[in-house]
Amino acid sequence: MKHIVFHLDFVSPYAWLAFERLPEVLEGLSYIVEYRPVLLGALLQRHANPGPAGILPKRDWTYRHVVWLGHSLGVPLAMPARHPFNPLPLLRQSLACSRDGSINRFVAGTVLRHVWQGGQDALDAERLTQLAAELEPQLQPDDADGARAKALLRSNTDAAAARGVFGVPAFEVDGKIFWGYDSLPMLRACLEGDAWFDGPGWDTAASVAQGLPG
Numbered sequence: 001m002k003h004i005v006f007h008l009d010f011v012s013p014y015a016w017l018a019f020e021r022l023p024e025v026l027e028g029l030s031y032i033v034e035y036r037p038v039l040l041g042a043l044l045q046r047h048a049n050p051g052p053a054g055i056l057p058k059r060d061w062t063y064r065h066v067v068w069l070g071h072s073l074g075v076p077l078a079m080p081a082r083h084p085f086n087p088l089p090l091l092r093q094s095l096a097c098s099r100d101g102s103i104n105r106f107v108a109g110t111v112l113r114h115v116w117q118g119g120q121d122a123l124d125a126e127r128l129t130q131l132a133a134e135l136e137p138q139l140q141p142d143d144a145d146g147a148r149a150k151a152l153l154r155s156n157t158d159a160a161a162a163r164g165v166f167g168v169p170a171f172e173v174d175g176k177i178f179w180g181y182d183s184l185p186m187l188r189a190c191l192e193g194d195a196w197f198d199g200p201g202w203d204t205a206a207s208v209a210q211g212l213p214g
Contacts, residue, residue, distance in 0.1 A: 001030045001031060001032060002029070002030065002031040002032075002173055002174070002191050003031070003032055003034065003173070004031055004032070004033045004034065004171055004172070004173050004187075005033075005034045005036055005171070005172040005173075006018075006019075006022070006033050006034065006035050006036065006108075006169065006170075006171055007036050007038050007156075007160050007165050007168055007169065007170040007171075007172065008035060008036070008037060008038070008108065008112075008168050008169050009037065009038055009039060009040035009087055009091065009168045010037070010087050010090045010091065010094070010111050010112055010114075010115050010122075011040060011083070011084055011085065011087040011090075011115070012040060012168045012169065013062075013063075013066035013077060013079075013116060014066065014168070014169055014180060014181040015112065015168050015169040016075075016077060016112045016115070016116040017066065017069055017070065017073070017075055017077065017181045018169040018171075018180075018181045018184060019108060019109065019112055019169075020073075020075045021073065021075065021181070021184060022184065025184045025185070025187075025188055026184075026187075026188055026191065029188070029191050029192065031191060033105070034102045035102060035103050035104070035105065035107075035108040036101055036102055036103075036156050036160070037091045037094050037095055037101075037103060037108075037153060037156060038091075038153070038156050038157045038160045038165070038168065039087070039088070039091060039153060039157045040087070040167065040168050041087075042157050042161075043157065043160065043161055043165060043166055043167060043168075044166075044167070046161055046166070047166055049166070049167075051084075053083070053084045063079055063083070066079075067079060069181075076116075076117050077116050077117070078116065078117060078118060078119035079119060080115055080116070080119060080120060080121060080122045081119060081120055081121040081122075082121055082122070082123075083122075085121075085122055085123055086123070087122075088153075089123060089128060090111050090114070090115070090122065090131075091153050092146055092149040092150060092153060093111065093128075093131065093132065093135060093149075094107050094108070094111050094135075095148075095149040095152045095153055095156075096135070096139055096140065096143060096146065096148075096149045097135055097138035097139055097140060098140060098149075098152060099140050099148075100152075101152045101155055101156045101159075104138070106138065107135060107138050110131070110134055110135060111131065111135075114127065114131050163175075163177065164177050165177055165179075166179070167179055167180070169181060171183065171187050173187065173190060173191065174190075176190065176197070176202070178190070
């Protein structure tokens with residue numbers, strides 16, 4: 001049985017699409033998934049990457065693309081009333097349900113649906129109160145001030161960056177990182193034992209000399 005670490009931030013529409021599609025894409029394979037919330041903004045800052053929302057035409061395209069993907073895949077997806085937004089409240093709320101930095105699929109799905117279904121403001125105070133009530137049975141004790149959740153988020157993000165994660169969704173298997181919703185077929189091939197992953201292709205593809213000045 002393969003162990004997949006799914007690095008996600010609830011602000012990413014591609015994380016929602018990947019979350020919904022993962023069981024179908026990997027149907028028939030033996031695996032377990034560990035869901036780890038990370039702060040996407042911090043990962044982007046490490047590489048001076050503004051992200052799709054930081055480039056206006058790319059922002060427009062990204063939103064059109066994900067809405068179309070949801071439509072074409074039959075995955076309910078509506079852009080929230082404001083995007084991007086600060087995901088820290090949602091990340092910390094999810095990690096209030098954790099002791100080790102991982103969250104279960106129920107918690108991940110509850111928060112993702114809060115953001116990506118209904119087209120509402122993800123940070124609306126009343127909706128956040130409703131979300132907290134949904135997650136209350138999952139809460140871990142002894143973290144009344146939220147310090148543990150904050151520490152877990154920092155630790156998750158730092159650890160992900162150290163292992164080469166630069167964006168979300170990212171899937172980690174046997175030390176290999178698969179980035180983005182469109183990496184799911186490649187992830188499946190790896191889990192199926194495609195011989196390419198045992199050959200030189202993985203490493204040589206990334207060893208091409210840089211053609212631009214540093």
